Amino acid sequence: MISLLRTISFGYIAQHRTRSLLVVLSIALGVATLVATQAISRGLKGSLQDAVNPLAGIADLIVIKGGAGLPASLAREIRQAALPGIEDARPFVFARVALVELDNRPIWLFGLEMPDELKRDAKAFLSENSLGIRTSLRTPSLVELPTWIAKLQAGEVGLVSVDVSEALKSRGVSGTTFSLRNAGRTPHFLLLGTVDFSASPMPVGGAVAVLPLDAASSVCYPEKVGTVQQINIRLAPGADQATAQQHLQRWLGVRGDVQTIDTNRAALSDVTSGLEVGLLIGSAGALVVGLFLVYNALSVSVAERRRDIGILRAVGATRGQIAGLFLGESLIMGLVGSGLGLPLGWLLAWLAVKPLAGVISEMLVPIEGATVQMPFWLAIVALISGTLAAVFAALLPALQAAQEEPAEAVRRLHRSRPWVAIILQLSIVVTLIVLGILFVVYRSAFPKLVGIFAGIVFLLLGGLTSTPLLTAFFGRLFQPLFRYILGLEGRLAADSLVRSPGRTGLVIAALAATSGLLVQTSGFLKSTREAISNWIEDKIA
Numbered sequence: 001m002i003s004l005l006r007t008i009s010f011g012y013i014a015q016h017r018t019r020s021l022l023v024v025l026s027i028a029l030g031v032a033t034l035v036a037t038q039a040i041s042r043g044l045k046g047s048l049q050d051a052v053n054p055l056a057g058i059a060d061l062i063v064i065k066g067g068a069g070l071p072a073s074l075a076r077e078i079r080q081a082a083l084p085g086i087e088d089a090r091p092f093v094f095a096r097v098a099l100v101e102l103d104n105r106p107i108w109l110f111g112l113e114m115p116d117e118l119k120r121d122a123k124a125f126l127s128e129n130s131l132g133i134r135t136s137l138r139t140p141s142l143v144e145l146p147t148w149i150a151k152l153q154a155g156e157v158g159l160v161s162v163d164v165s166e167a168l169k170s171r172g173v174s175g176t177t178f179s180l181r182n183a184g185r186t187p188h189f190l191l192l193g194t195v196d197f198s199a200s201p202m203p204v205g206g207a208v209a210v211l212p213l214d215a216a217s218s219v220c221y222p223e224k225v226g227t228v229q230q231i232n233i234r235l236a237p238g239a240d241q242a243t244a245q246q247h248l249q250r251w252l253g254v255r256g257d258v259q260t261i262d263t264n265r266a267a268l269s270d271v272t273s274g275l276e277v278g279l280l281i282g283s284a285g286a287l288v289v290g291l292f293l294v295y296n297a298l299s300v301s302v303a304e305r306r307r308d309i310g311i312l313r314a315v316g317a318t319r320g321q322i323a324g325l326f327l328g329e330s331l332i333m334g335l336v337g338s339g340l341g342l343p344l345g346w347l348l349a350w351l352a353v354k355p356l357a358g359v360i361s362e363m364l365v366p367i368e369g370a371t372v373q374m375p376f377w378l379a380i381v382a383l384i385s386g387t388l389a390a391v392f393a394a395l396l397p398a399l400q401a402a403q404e405e406p407a408e409a410v411r412r413l414h415r416s417r418p419w420v421a422i423i424l425q426l427s428i429v430v431t432l433i434v435l436g437i438l439f440v441v442y443r444s445a446f447p448k449l450v451g452i453f454a455g456i457v458f459l460l461l462g463g464l465t466s467t468p469l470l471t472a473f474f475g476r477l478f479q480p481l482f483r484y485i486l487g488l489e490g491r492l493a494a495d496s497l498v499r500s501p502g503r504t505g506l507v508i509a510a511l512a513a514t515s516g517l518l519v520q521t522s523g524f525l526k527s528t529r530e531a532i533s534n535w536i537e538d539k540i541a
Contacts, residue, residue, distance in 0.1 A: 016301075020333060023297045023390075027337025028344055030290035031386035034283035035345025035378065040353050041280075042373040059232035061245055063089075063256040069227035070256055072213060075113070078231065083251055085244030087236040091228040093216035099209070100179035100186055102167055107160075107207040109180060111216020111228070137193035151190040155215050159195040161208040180209065182219050189215065231256070281456055281520060287389050288460055289513040294333075294393035296507060298326060302397045303500075309401050319402040326398035327391060334390025338383045345382065346374055425469060432462030464513055468505030472498060 063070060063078075070091070078089035093111030098104035140148040151157050160168075160178060168178065168191075179188045195210050214225065221227040235244050241260065249258040302309075309322055349372040436458030443451025475497040482490035497504050 019297055019300075023294050023333050024337040024340065026290040026293040027334055027386050027390050028341040030283075030287040030389065031338045031341025031382050032345035032348055033286035034385060035342060035374065035382045036348035036352065037280065037283040038378055038382075039346065039349040039372045039374045040356060042375075042378075043349075043353055043371045044356060059261065060235040060241060061233035061248065061258055061260060063231040063233065063248070063252065063258055064229070065256050069221060069224065069229055070231060072113075072217065072226050072228045074255065075228075075231045078233070078248070078251075081251060083244070083247050085235050085239030086233060086248060087239075088234040089231055090234075091213060091231050093211075093213060093220055093228050095182065095216075095220045095229070097209075097219060098181040099164065099207070100181050101171065102164070104181060105167075105207065107164065107180075107209050109182075109216055109219060110208065110210045111213045111220075112210060113213045134196040134198070136196075138191070148190065152192075155212040156187075156189055157192050158189040158209055158211040158215065159192050160210075162194045162196065164207050164209070165191075165194045178209070180219055183222055185219070185222050187215075187219060233258075280453065281524075282517065284453070284457055285460065285513065285517045285520065287385060288457070288464065289510055289517070290386075291389045291393045292464055292509050292513065294330065294390050295397065296510070298330060298394045298397040299400075301329075302326065302401045305401075323398040323402040326394050326401055330390045330394030330398075331387065334387040335383075337390065338386030341386055342379055342382060346372065349374070422469070425465070429462050429466040429469065432458050432465060436460075436462055460513070460516065463516075464509040467509040467512060471505035471508055475504075 063074070072091040075089040075091040078086065090113055092113075093109070095109050096106050097109045099107045158178070164178075176191055177188050178191055179186050189211065195208060197208065211219070213228070217227055218225045220229075233244075233248065235241060245258050245260065252258065312322060353372050436455045439446070439451050439455030439458060443455065445451065446454070475494060479494040479498060482494040486493070
């Protein structure tokens with residue numbers, strides 16, 4: 001079998017380089033779309049979860065109260081209550097504000113509870129703290145030393161990330177003060193130094209400013225100073241999370257809502273799940289389009305090589321060897337195409353992740369540092385999917401080639417398609433469409449996303465498989481009209497369409513699938529926009 005592939009298949013592929021290249025590229029594009037969409041989806045999902053609550057890395061539970069905020073004093077009450085399983089409670093302020101000196105550049109503002117020791121020994125506290133935040137304090141000059149001490153005692157001080165500090169210096173700013181704009185106010189703060197979160201469990205990156213809690217509260221809640229967004233709860237070692245959550249919620253009553261980190265992040269799942277489904281359907285659709293292109297190319301190959309098949313059958317080749325010949329060709333092209341699709345998909349994801357992160361930042365929450373996540377299992381799944389799609393696409397042409405009789409294969413005349421094959425194809429079309437409808441209607445009975453995803457794939461396959469039958473029907477229906485209106489050219493085109501509806505119909509199927517993907521993308525955009533609007537209205541407003 002290997003010698004047959006080497007002498008016949010490789011020779012045919014070499015003679016038809018352009019067609020073989022198109023088959024390989026169609027598989028590569030399908031695999032690349034699968035890899036890119038899933039790598040982007042995984043990367044954006046992680047960044048979104050961190051952006052929704054960047055302080056979640058230092059807490060086991062969080063206490064929130066919607067957009068109204070909580071009194072910072074509530075954290076002290078929780079600590080004094082000594083509730084079972086509760087080890088510590090810390091209030092936090094976090095928000096996106098504008099840094100005035102850098103043309104109102106967006107920056108993360110964090111307000112951290114700094115004890116009285118800060119006023120006596122700022123360097124000791126800021127260089128050794130339980131949050132794992134690294135700091136570098138600048139040394140004040142003798143002239144600004146009185147202002148330094150006064151601002152420090154008043155809490156009108158702050159730190160910025162290294163990149164912000166360098167940007168301030170590059171702009172010619174003195175670097176001793178900075179201003180934050182929010183809610184129509186622009187308070188000024190003394191710059192103590194720089195801050196680095198790389199060693200902290202808090203997933204914080206990009207431009208950052210850190211202020212004492214009261215100062216940050218005055219920026220975010222100018223009318224209600226002392227209000228914070230949330231209180232982070234750390235549990236005692238070995239404490240049961242569910243039990244501690246129940247005790248704390250019972251003690252708080254209506255003053256706050258106690259949530260786990262997973263529950264808090266799940267508020268974004270209404271939007272991200274739609275994004276994931278849309279990307280997954282798009283990648284599956286690209287593979288299906290590639291599948292039909294491969295099928296069409298191999299069908300043409302079978303038609304061109306009928307005489308070769310007849311000669312091989314006449315000299316003793318079995319039906320299995322003939323089928324294996326075409327399946328082997330598709331396997332080789334599938335492996336090559338899938339191998340090319342992996343780096344191409346990574347490149348597409350790398351090019352697209354930043355623009356997508358920018359769009360999501362404008363619509364939902366600012367996300368920074370979005371990366372492409374391509375685990376090893378994704379590469380294996382994509383490689384197998386592309387190869388199987390190529391082999392599956394070649395299955396029917398291979399079986400058709402295996403059914404050729406030596407005497408009929410060497411003839412030049414076209415053999416009409418038997419009614420049994422037409423009925424079989426019609427049965428397959430009806431089965432696929434019925435399965436698709438059943439999966440969609442009863443999607444709630446299947447695991448999450450399985451029903452709707454399987455339903456869409458079956459409906460797409462059923463619609464594309466029906467195009468050769470529809471092509472033959474409408475070709476015969478409009479054949480007289482084409483002859484009358486388009487003359488000789490129209491007659492030849494209509495005759496070719498009716499004589500080979502399979503190959504022509506598959507070209508139409510590929511075009512129909514492309515149009516279907518455009519419509520699907522438009523519907524996905526509209527539904528995602530509505531989901532975002534509903535999410536903002538239900539979860540935020």
